Amino acid sequence: MELVDKVAVVTGVSKGIGRATVEALLKKGCLVAGWGRTAPDIQHTNFYFFETDVQDLSSVKNAYHGTINSIGDDVSILVNNAGLGFEGELEQLTEEQWSTMFRTNVDGVFYCTQQVLPGMKELGEAHIINISSIAGQTGIPGMSGYCATKFAVRGFSQSLYKEVRNDGVKVTCIYPGSVQTNFFDSIDSVTANDNMMQPEDIASTIVHCLESDANYHHVDIEVRPLKPKG
Template sequence: MNLEGKIAVVTGVSKGIGLATVKALLDKGMQVAGWGRTAPELQHDNFHFFECDVRYNESVQRAFDQTIARLGVHISVLVNNAGMGVAALLEETSLDEWHTMFETNVNGIFYCTRLVLPGMKELEEGHVINISSIAGTTGVEGMSGYCGTKHAVRGISHSLYKEVRSYGVKVTCIYPGSVQTNFFDNIDQVIASDNMMRPEDIASTILHALESHPNYHHVDIEVRPLMPKGKIKK
């Protein structure tokens, strides 16, 4: 897809992968609508922030309506990046923590994607990027709730791409390993380090998928740090 001048929506833009993706899309000449609970520290003529909590359909609908009113009717790219995780054994996970993970990581994708698909199908061009996790391909002890949500993202993505591919719309699911973000702030067992991937690395992968030939479709992309524990000391 030629990205210049087209409209993208990115969720969870305050920092990390979301903010890095916004910057990468702006560099390609896109008009970018950032949906999030907190505005990032970013000033750019083509960046437009709309307050949005993807856990709530009403909030997503309002952000969508505001985006269409300001930028136009044809959204070409949606990056479903907003997400959160809690590390806890299943029986020690609170109801609020469980519900918040599923409302954010799963329901949020549904609320956002259902609104942009009709326009993409009408345009016969569009790309939905869903950020899952390595946790969406395997089980992780002490993170059953988070893994459950990311497995759901995988299932949604695999089903959806088959629903929309004949309309010229792509759906790509990305499974990052550890990334240097604030995701680990509330996970005592792991500390973000330079051995992890950078948010910019994930943004570059997103760009690669978006700019591919119209008939070339990345369905799944798994990315990991090369040396997650650093170089072996000789």
Template sequence: MDLTGKIVILTGVSKGIGLATAEALLAKGALVAGWGRTKPELTHERFQFFECDVRSEAAVQEALVNTQRELGAEIHGLVNNAGLGIAGEVDGFSSDDWHTMFDTNVHGTFYCTRAVLPQMKQQQLGHIVNIASIAGKTGIEKMAGYCATKFAVRGFSEAIFKEVRSHGIKVTCIYPGSVQTNFFDDIPGIEANSSMMQPHDIAGAILYAIETPFNFHVVDLELRPLQPKK
């Protein structure tokens, strides 16, 4: 897809992978609707921020209405990037933390995807990119809740791609390994470091998937650092 003038919704836009992806999309000529709870430090004539907590079905619907009013009816892309991870052993894990992760990582992805599909089906064109994690392919000790959410995103992505491909809509699920972002601030025993991948690396993979020709569909992308810190 040629991104020039195309409208792309990007959740979790305030920092890390989301901010890097916004910058990469803008560099390609896209109109970016950034959805999030915190406005990023990003000023560009083709970027517009819409306050949205993806955990709220009503907030997602309101953000879509506002986006279409301000930028136009067509929605060409959706990047479901909003997410968080909370570590802890299962037998001492907080139910509130469990629900917070599922509400954001899984329910938010569902709300946003469901919101854009009617317009994409009408267009017979669109691309949904779901940011999962390597934790959606393998279990990690003390990260059971986070793994459960990302396995859910994986299953959702695999099912929905088959559901909407006949409408000209692509669904790509991306599984990054460790990325040097603030994600690890609240993960005991792990510190973000330069041997991890960089946010712009993941943004580049997202662009690659979105810019493929119409009849070429990247379904899954697993991304890993080459030489992770031991």
């Protein structure tokens, strides 16, 4: 896909992978709508921020209509990045923690995708990138709730790409290993460090997928630090 002047939506843009992805897409000439609770410190004529709670369908609908009204074109790119996780053995997880993870990590992906998909089909060339996790491929002790949500993103992605491939819409699911972001602020067993991947690394993978030939489709991509312990 040629990225210049394409409308891209990125969720969870205040920091980390979301912010790095916004910056990478702006460098490529995209018109970028950031959907999130907190605006990033990005000053760019092609960046539009819409305060959005991806857990709330009405909030997502408002962000979508605001994007279309502000930019004036259908969305060609959606990066479902917003997500969170709580650590704890199953009996330690509260109902609110479990529900919050599913509302954000799963319902949010569904709500955002459902809003942009009809327009993408009309365009005949579009791309949805879903950020899962290594936790979406294997169980991790003390992370059963988070793993459950990321396995759900995996299943959603693999089903959706088969639904929409003939409409010219690609769906790619990326499974990052450890990335140095604020995600680990709430994970006591892991401390973010310089041996982890950087948000810009994931953003570069996203751009690579988006710029691929129209008939070349990255379905699943697993990425990890080569030397996680330095």
